[in-house]
Amino acid sequence: MRTQVAIIGAGPSGLLLGQLLAKSGIDAVVLERQTGDYVLSRIRAGVLEQVSIDLMDEAGVGERMHKEGLIHGGFDMLFGGQRHRVNMNALTGGKNVMVYGQTELTKDLMDARAAAGLPTVYEASNVQVHDFDTTAPYVTYVKDGQEQRLDCDFIAGCDGFHGVCRASAPRSAIKEFEKVYPFGWLGLLSDTPPVHEELIYVNSPRGFALCSQRSKTRSRYYLQVPLTDKIEEWTDDAFWQELRLRLDDEANERLITGPSLEKSIAPLRSFVTEPLRFGRMFLAGDAGHIVPPTGAKGLNLAATDVKYLFNGLREYYEEKSEAGIDRYSELALARIWRAERFSWWFTQIMHRFPDDGPIAEKFQNAELDYLMHSESGLRTIAENYVGLPLDFGQQA
Numbered sequence: 001m002r003t004q005v006a007i008i009g010a011g012p013s014g015l016l017l018g019q020l021l022a023k024s025g026i027d028a029v030v031l032e033r034q035t036g037d038y039v040l041s042r043i044r045a046g047v048l049e050q051v052s053i054d055l056m057d058e059a060g061v062g063e064r065m066h067k068e069g070l071i072h073g074g075f076d077m078l079f080g081g082q083r084h085r086v087n088m089n090a091l092t093g094g095k096n097v098m099v100y101g102q103t104e105l106t107k108d109l110m111d112a113r114a115a116a117g118l119p120t121v122y123e124a125s126n127v128q129v130h131d132f133d134t135t136a137p138y139v140t141y142v143k144d145g146q147e148q149r150l151d152c153d154f155i156a157g158c159d160g161f162h163g164v165c166r167a168s169a170p171r172s173a174i175k176e177f178e179k180v181y182p183f184g185w186l187g188l189l190s191d192t193p194p195v196h197e198e199l200i201y202v203n204s205p206r207g208f209a210l211c212s213q214r215s216k217t218r219s220r221y222y223l224q225v226p227l228t229d230k231i232e233e234w235t236d237d238a239f240w241q242e243l244r245l246r247l248d249d250e251a252n253e254r255l256i257t258g259p260s261l262e263k264s265i266a267p268l269r270s271f272v273t274e275p276l277r278f279g280r281m282f283l284a285g286d287a288g289h290i291v292p293p294t295g296a297k298g299l300n301l302a303a304t305d306v307k308y309l310f311n312g313l314r315e316y317y318e319e320k321s322e323a324g325i326d327r328y329s330e331l332a333l334a335r336i337w338r339a340e341r342f343s344w345w346f347t348q349i350m351h352r353f354p355d356d357g358p359i360a361e362k363f364q365n366a367e368l369d370y371l372m373h374s375e376s377g378l379r380t381i382a383e384n385y386v387g388l389p390l391d392f393g394q395q396a
């Protein structure tokens with residue numbers, strides 16, 4: 001079998017890239033090791049930047065997102081028993097974010113790909129990437145017990161943090177930067193109405209909490225927990241009880257609890273691979289970087305990687321120019337590092353780091369106090385949270 005672009009991974013990165021390529025008449029085959037249902041069962045991101053919303057529209061899959069997504073002009077930060085609203089809309093000249101679950105976004109992309117009859121091989125096992133340092137790369141995989149080969153012009157490594165593509169890059173050519181945080185996020189999804197119209201980020205003496213949502217009837221909550229915690233130790237009642245201890249009276253009065261639809265603990269890390277290109281193989285999304293979810297950047301960074309990569313591939317096929325693919329890594333990494341920094345910084349000010357001693361808590365309180373009473377402090381949070389412009393920092 002032959003195609004122009006072999007896409008490894010049917011998560012948001014792979015499916016969005018496949019959709020954009022298809023709309024430009026560029027052939028791609030998506031190889032995914034899991035089933036589609038398994039991919040949809042993973043509960044992850046919830047907040048879209050305008051850049052991601054625009055990309056979904058460019059890919060022609062934005063209809064349900066606009067119908068069901070919730071526009072948020074701000075969010076609350078709760079610490080020291082005080083609630084402060086970050087009015088993103090006012091601080092960024094009218095920008096907002098949209099609450100629309102990654103599961104829904106992935107489903108929209110999956111459905112569009114299937115409706116267009118575009119090739120996706122689910123349950124493709126033992127995917128291997130070959131000769132990506134030549135102009136004739138290829139991919140091998142096993143499907144229904146049969147070894148298959150897919151010849152291509154390019155390989156898009158959209159296979160996430162544990163994928164095969166980054167692992168196949170020559171060690172001498174790759175640099176990895178990593179910071180692992182001394183805690184995880186325990187997430188719970190429930191069919192209960194959200195506790196507030198917008199999100200609430202909490203820094204309480206017992207640790208971080210986040211009150212998020214998926215719709216007017218479905219909520220998503222997170223608690224900072226020690227890395228040693230096991231999900232089976234957390235009953236629903238224990239979760240709700242701990243959440244209540246971290247919220248203020250107003251939220252506690254409004255909180256409606258209910259059975260969990262999903263509960264999981266995710267570790268937090270900052271991770272970046274440099275470069276993101278190895279000959280004819282490119283890394284995009286979690287395959288190339290990971291952010292702590294505090295800044296709601298993971299999915300949005302994946303989307304902008306895909307935008308840069310799609311632009312480069314389209315330029316290659318339409319204008320026979322390699323300028324775009326040559327610049328992919330540099331362009332994507334500039335945006336990635338800005339989002340990594342914001343996600344690290346927002347994690348630092350909103351979580352408890354008991355090992356850093358009491359003075360660290362004093363610094364944190366002083367920083368939060370300053371930020372909430374300074375328009376430029378609030379603006380720095382707002383402009384990073386809504387997402388920096390795609391051309392941020394580029395020469396005028």
Ligand code: FAS
Pocket residue numbers: 008009010011012013014031032033034039043044045046047102124127158159160161162163164265266284285286287293295296297298299300302
């Ligand atoms: P993904 O990991 O989503 O997709 C990669 C795909 O490649 C998967 O379907 C995988 O099965 C497949 N694959 C892997 N290896 C393969 C192989 N060898 N062959 C074929 N296929 C292979 N981001 C936020 O913004 N907010 C959040 O709250 C948030 N929570 C998260 C919680 C968890 C537990 C995790 C892991 C991530 C979370 N993220 C969050 C980040 C997440 O949303 C990612 O940024 C997003 O899934 C990135 O999408 P992809 O790059 O497509 O990677």
Ligand code: PHB
Pocket residue numbers: 044045046047199210212213220293294295296297
């Ligand atoms: C979510 O709704 O899953 C979510 C929202 C904002 C974050 C992280 C996760 O910062």
